[in-house]
Amino acid sequence: MKLTRKLVLAKAKASDLESVKKLNCWGCNLTDISIFSQMPNIEVLTLSVNNITSLSPLAGCLSLSELYLRRNMIPSLSELRCLCPLTRLRVLWLAENPCCGSDPSKYRLTVLRCLPRLHKLDNQVVTEDEVALALMEGEEVSTPPGSIQNQLSNNGPTDAETENDALSYNMEETNKIREELGMKPLSREKFSSLSSPTLERQTMRKTHILDAVLLLLRDLDEDELHIVHTAAQNRLHTFTLDSGDGQRPSAQRTTDIQH
Template identity: 50%
Template structure:
């Protein structure tokens, strides 16, 4: 699926592409993000859980400071070449892409050698020691990938929630990444994290329905970023009514 002008303006609540500063396209089945070339003011973009296969389009976003690309189809670390010209890039989330390869250490060292201004990579703070080691242990990327990078991929992801559910059944670590990314989004929204003790751990709720419920919760937290004040107030009212109903049901069960 191609990211279109209409999609961008609707999600960013903007009137012109050049004025878009933040954009959330999490889990949108995107394969083509070439329109990013027309957004020079973009500072934060969330593209996690899509099918993006090249970073070339964001090379034009000179003000970009945060780029979230977890779980896409970036094939090679050579794609980092397109990010080397972004002077303000400080946060990059690239985990769960084919480019990460079999060696997490070599992957991290290579990213940091080529993007030494990063402050956080895959939700882990970058240290001075890592930057020093990266100069010796990481691979330097000096040229763009030897292929036609147009921003288009070749396959689309299946339905977002079902694909996430399938992934967490085979790889529990995926859920952990989803939770961490949701925490990042909550930070942008200044939302308070729900108390952990109110939600039983997965070891206590290891059923298909509990996996689905937790995945839906994570998706909802991420999508809240799309809402304005009026929308958030509407959500708050619905949640409040739902909680009151559940509390009444619990009281009735206790009296019985």
């Protein structure tokens, strides 16, 4: 069954698609949700108990904060790549889909690596420790062929523009955390230029690890922070020896970390 404009407006009691912010389509036997390419302002969406197989129509719903997809027919976690541009997404319920597999721990870490901003997954609160572990040990999901590119080209932004937005968001979030900890902000040059997919993946992984480390620092007491400080000094000293004369003195870089 295709979700139509008429059905959406009737359920939402709205006069136009752009004004719809909440929609409940639980158990409507839906297979086609392409209508969401015309609904950029949707914020809370319930699509549980349907027959949905692709999430690509949701790639342009940049205001989406809660998404309920329990008991559908989503075949692969690669579909989550369609949700990566949704930087406001905080709640996702994906359980009881074929993509969840038989290993709950592996599934959860993979989802959180792909969508580390989630606050709740499958009705369970996401902890900072989980995110840190997922960013380091979760599996990287591939992009469904053409899904994000086709959807975003229809909505306006290109892949490169969306990736730049996501990159800026990561940089903004990282620098916000660094500011709270009294550290200097990172410049955009520290992040990937997006010219190389391999470089992008490596840089984004380092960014995720940095985010996780900075978040975990908040939970450390004074003694534990001293341990981290000593380890950082030793690491910086080693880096100086390995890098040669082209780097700043170890003491100066250590001072940067302290401030």
